[in-house]
Amino acid sequence: MNIANLAKDGKFVITAEVGPPKGVDIKEMLDDAELMRGRVDAINVTDQQSSVMRLGSLAVCRLLKEKGLEPVFQMTCRDRNRIALQSDLLSAYVLGIENVLSLTGDFVALGDHPKAKGVFDLDSVSLLLAAKELEQGRDLSGNELKGSPSFCLGAVVTPGAEPLEPQLIKMEKKVKAGAQFFQTQAVYEPEKFEMFMKAVQHLNVPVLVGIVMLRSAAMARFMNRNVAGVHVPDSLIEEMDQAKNRTQKSIEIAARLINEMKPLCQGAHIMAIGWEKRVPEVLDAAGL
Amino acid sequence: MIISEQKPLPEIVKSLEGEQNIFIVGCKGCAEACHTGGETEVQEMKAKLEEEGKKIVGCTVADFLCDKALVKFSLKAHEKEINDADSILVMTCGIGVQATAKVVDKIVHPACNTINTGGARGEWRGEERCFECGECLLDYTGGICPLTACTKSLINGPCGGAKNGMCEFEPETRDCGWHLIYEKLKKLGQLDKMSIIISPKDHSKMRPPADMRKTILWALEREEEEVATK
Numbered sequence: 001m002n003i004a005n006l007a008k009d010g011k012f013v014i015t016a017e018v019g020p021p022k023g024v025d026i027k028e029m030l031d032d033a034e035l036m037r038g039r040v041d042a043i044n045v046t047d048q049q050s051s052v053m054r055l056g057s058l059a060v061c062r063l064l065k066e067k068g069l070e071p072v073f074q075m076t077c078r079d080r081n082r083i084a085l086q087s088d089l090l091s092a093y094v095l096g097i098e099n100v101l102s103l104t105g106d107f108v109a110l111g112d113h114p115k116a117k118g119v120f121d122l123d124s125v126s127l128l129l130a131a132k133e134l135e136q137g138r139d140l141s142g143n144e145l146k147g148s149p150s151f152c153l154g155a156v157v158t159p160g161a162e163p164l165e166p167q168l169i170k171m172e173k174k175v176k177a178g179a180q181f182f183q184t185q186a187v188y189e190p191e192k193f194e195m196f197m198k199a200v201q202h203l204n205v206p207v208l209v210g211i212v213m214l215r216s217a218a219m220a221r222f223m224n225r226n227v228a229g230v231h232v233p234d235s236l237i238e239e240m241d242q243a244k245n246r247t248q249k250s251i252e253i254a255a256r257l258i259n260e261m262k263p264l265c266q267g268a269h270i271m272a273i274g275w276e277k278r279v280p281e282v283l284d285a286a287g288l
Numbered sequence: 289m290i291i292s293e294q295k296p297l298p299e300i301v302k303s304l305e306g307e308q309n310i311f312i313v314g315c316k317g318c319a320e321a322c323h324t325g326g327e328t329e330v331q332e333m334k335a336k337l338e339e340e341g342k343k344i345v346g347c348t349v350a351d352f353l354c355d356k357a358l359v360k361f362s363l364k365a366h367e368k369e370i371n372d373a374d375s376i377l378v379m380t381c382g383i384g385v386q387a388t389a390k391v392v393d394k395i396v397h398p399a400c401n402t403i404n405t406g407g408a409r410g411e412w413r414g415e416e417r418c419f420e421c422g423e424c425l426l427d428y429t430g431g432i433c434p435l436t437a438c439t440k441s442l443i444n445g446p447c448g449g450a451k452n453g454m455c456e457f458e459p460e461t462r463d464c465g466w467h468l469i470y471e472k473l474k475k476l477g478q479l480d481k482m483s484i485i486i487s488p489k490d491h492s493k494m495r496p497p498a499d500m501r502k503t504i505l506w507a508l509e510r511e512e513e514e515v516a517t518k
Contacts, residue, residue, distance in 0.1 A: 078440075082488060104447040107439055107457045118440060125444040126488045140488065158448040166470045169482045170445035177485060185448055228451040 004180035007206030013267030017044035020055035032276035051111025076105025081121040093149030128177035155179035158229035159196035186212035208267035255285035292400040307374035312347035325379030353384030382418030389431020422493025430472030437465025
């Protein structure tokens with residue numbers, strides 16, 4: 001199921017994500033994915049999220065595919081050079097994986113193997129170019145392929161970045177390089193998001209707004225201090241602070257944000273980060 | 289000693305597109321020794337560019353572009369010509385180009401590629417570094433090297449990790465290289481350069497060439513190093 005086509009057909013596309021475990025016990029992750037069956041259009045599988053070594057995205061994408069769930073294969077440029085990245089794209093295709101999300105990847109020093117060598121041989125733009133080349137039956141060196149793959153290529157953008165202009169310039173480059181859909185960094189300010197969507201209207205590419213569930217006021221404050229391009233307004237922090245039932249409040253806020261931004265964009269990407277089990281409740285609350 | 293080679297003339301001419309008045313900077317240090325940016329080469333370049341229809345508003349060959357004080361002195365003497373110039377062509381290693389970009393608010397173009405000698409850095413006392421990548425990108429980035437200024441060496445724009453212009457890796461002390469590049473290009477009216485998609489680097493150019501290891505200079509430097517460690 002091709003995310004870009006779904007959006008083109010006018011469907012409000014819903015995606016969520018699962019994070020492969022650190023180890024080989026995959027039961028909980030698969031249970032989480034199972035809860036999303038029929039509720040989301042596709043499930044992103046993160047790639048060594050936060051530079052922490054885990055089970056691989058490609059293997060988990062295939063497991064989801066076997067269960068009849070639609071995966072989005074997240075690929076970062078941090079851990080593989082152009083040979084491995086291109087090879088994994090070919091592997092993804094033969095394993096039946098269509099949706100691929102191109103990311104730069106966090107810096108190695110922020111993860112659990114800070115002594116590792118960061119690769120970044122390609123970047124989030126040139127990885128898209130590489131995938132397009134493969135689709136044309138060639139690799140990045142111009143060598144001919146025996147059979148060519150095809151993908152639905154996605155990329156990411158941070159609508160709350162300050163200044164925004166460098167992000168917009170890079171987003172345009174990603175579209176030029178072949179991005180067919182975008183999933184965004186977490187957004188908590190619909191007014192700012194509206195301005196962002198106006199600024200990228202001319203690109204004519206589906207945008208799935210990023211929703212990260214707030215678990216507490218402390219988490220919101222932490223993100224405001226530490227996460228680039230994410231700003232939780234005081235009003236939401238206060239709401240979380242005063243909530244009697246924080247879980248309920250978190251679900252309510254996520255659903256409200258989705259509904260406020262639904263008229264502005266083509267879908268929503270829900271990043272539950274540990275609260276995957278709550279995703280169906282968010283969708284219930286949002287009436288989706 | 290930093291080894292450089294001149295970029296092909298068509299590449300240099302293309303980088304000067306739309307600019308008429310050019311100021312040329314050379315260096316009496318490594319660039320002169322490499323025959324890429326000494327007095328002779330600067331004069332040759334002047335003639336070639338004039339043939340291409342450019343007006344060379346002035347040139348200078350600095351003693352050592354990697355010495356901050358000397359850069360300022362040698363450029364100060366040509367303040368007027370530099371002000372009249374649309375851009376500056378710097379015929380040196382990547383440090384010389386970045387040093388010039390650091391001290392003058394003008395568009396700066398590299399005329400050379402810096403060849404890897406395994407980590408030589410010149411005498412530059414500043415935070416600018418040259419990666420010796422063999423295919424200089426400073427023309428696209430306002431004279432700030434994305435390979436050394438960006439923690440991830442990204443060449444196509446910033447990642448999502450910059451906050452208040454600082455890199456998420458060391459937010460207290462490290463600027464986001466792409467934020468610096470963005471601000472500089474904006475100041476120079478060259479933001480369109482950020483929209484150009486840069487092809488993946490040719491990493492084979494980042495290795496010291498085999499024939500370089502056979503030169504007298506290489507042997508001399510090895511010897512100097514050995515003496516120094518004793």
